[in-house]
Amino acid sequence: MNRVESDITEELARLKASGLKRELKNIQGAQGTHVRVKGKKEPQLLMCSNDYLGLANHPEVKSALINGVEEYGVGAGASRLVSGTMAPHSMLEECIKDFFDAEAALLFNSGYNANLGIITVLAGRGTEIFSDRQNHASIVDASILSRAKVIRYSGLDSLERRLKKSDAEKKLILTEGLFSMDGNFADLPELLGLARKYDATIILDDAHAVGALGEYGRGTTELLNVVAPEIIRVGTFGKAFGTFGAFVTGTKELIDLLISKARSFIYTTALPPALACATLKSLELIVGGQALRAGLEENRKFLSDGLSNAGIDTLKSESHILPVIIGSAKKCTEASKRVSDRGLFIQAIRPPTVPEGTSRLRVTVTAAHSKEELGKALTSITETLQQSYARLSDNGEVV
Numbered sequence: 001m002n003r004v005e006s007d008i009t010e011e012l013a014r015l016k017a018s019g020l021k022r023e024l025k026n027i028q029g030a031q032g033t034h035v036r037v038k039g040k041k042e043p044q045l046l047m048c049s050n051d052y053l054g055l056a057n058h059p060e061v062k063s064a065l066i067n068g069v070e071e072y073g074v075g076a077g078a079s080r081l082v083s084g085t086m087a088p089h090s091m092l093e094e095c096i097k098d099f100f101d102a103e104a105a106l107l108f109n110s111g112y113n114a115n116l117g118i119i120t121v122l123a124g125r126g127t128e129i130f131s132d133r134q135n136h137a138s139i140v141d142a143s144i145l146s147r148a149k150v151i152r153y154s155g156l157d158s159l160e161r162r163l164k165k166s167d168a169e170k171k172l173i174l175t176e177g178l179f180s181m182d183g184n185f186a187d188l189p190e191l192l193g194l195a196r197k198y199d200a201t202i203i204l205d206d207a208h209a210v211g212a213l214g215e216y217g218r219g220t221t222e223l224l225n226v227v228a229p230e231i232i233r234v235g236t237f238g239k240a241f242g243t244f245g246a247f248v249t250g251t252k253e254l255i256d257l258l259i260s261k262a263r264s265f266i267y268t269t270a271l272p273p274a275l276a277c278a279t280l281k282s283l284e285l286i287v288g289g290q291a292l293r294a295g296l297e298e299n300r301k302f303l304s305d306g307l308s309n310a311g312i313d314t315l316k317s318e319s320h321i322l323p324v325i326i327g328s329a330k331k332c333t334e335a336s337k338r339v340s341d342r343g344l345f346i347q348a349i350r351p352p353t354v355p356e357g358t359s360r361l362r363v364t365v366t367a368a369h370s371k372e373e374l375g376k377a378l379t380s381i382t383e384t385l386q387q388s389y390a391r392l393s394d395n396g397e398v399v
């Protein structure tokens with residue numbers, strides 16, 4: 001065994017011993033409120049998907065994809081700068097730009113790539129990045145790659161103190177709109193005030209809110225009544241849109257610069273055009289999706305109230321992301337197994353995704369869940385935590 005091979009073995013053993021080894025769970029069929037999990041007799045109730053509006057398996061979205069394949073084939077052939085921008089790519093960019101009332105929009109292959117692109121283009125040596133401590137790994141990775149100085153903040157006071165001290169010419173504030181793991185909202189109006197006061201630019205990653213929140217689904221800016229054309233928005237189609245891919249909106253000049261300089265846009269094969277066709281359909285459903293969003297809100301409230309009445313800690317989340325905090329990684333893995341024994345599919349979220357000691361069952365609600373399903377989820381989670389879970393040690397063992 002050479003050094004690389006022995007390191008792989010050792011690292012896997014270390015991950016396993018600390019409860020941090022990740023395992024893929026095979027499911028059959030499409031995303032929906034129920035999935036068939038290998039080894040389980042009955043379908044499991046899926047309570048951790050980001051398909052917030054239930055569009056991932058929507059008949060009209062599926063038809064749009066199939067028709068898109070008929071018309072445009074499967075692959076995009078190369079990067080758009082090489083083999084050409086296909087009609088669905090530009091149509092979707094046009095519609096996204098109009099939807100967010102922005103000057104321009106650019107598609108990326110995923111939210112991860114979008115953050116990598118925008119952050120590395122705008123930040124470099126000499127830039128100071130002010131990044132919320134809760135930010136997603138893609139923002140963290142992009143910030144490191146940019147070679148900018150990264151200052152992590154938690155809370156507005158901490159941000160203002162750091163902004164005040166900064167003498168950098170270029171300042172970027174990076175935040176999610178709705179934080180993916182705690183389900184809390186960024187205080188966008190206050191952030192905007194600070195950005196304006198200290199001449200900083202906000203990049204808002206609204207991955208978990210676009211489509212799902214706001215009267216027309218424009219996300220946290222719409223929900224919180226923030227009108228600020230200077231905010232650069234990143235969004236993904238992989239969550240409420242139910243498809244795949246992502247976008248950045250901003251000024252025409254910003255988008256022109258990204259086309260010339262964003263390596264995660266330039267050096268990768270473009271999104272399959274049929275996916276853009278499917279996303280155009282999702283966007284249409286989202287624009288007219290008031291009933292879907294009202295259903296999501298009703299479901300969120302139902303489960304959130306139920307969990308809090310049962311005394312379960314969800315970090316006071318007021319969104320469709322309800323973190324049920326467990327503690328150690330091993331205990332959380334065991335809790336995930338136990339809810340699975342009661343028919344629920346909820347993965348354990350452990351470090352480094354969340355801070356040490358805050359491993360959790362990240363419960364998500366979608367518009368597609370019925371009250372009956374949510375009632376079952378509530379009972380199963382409550383019983384797991386109140387009965388069997390109380391007898392688990394931090395090692396995930398029964399005591």
Ligand SMILES: Cc1ncc(COP(=O)(O)O)c(C=O)c1O
Binds near residue numbers: 112136236
């Ligand atoms: C806040 C945030 N940004 C970006 C991403 C990445 O988006 P995508 O899944 O499209 O790569 C995610 C989730 O995956 C996310 O939670």
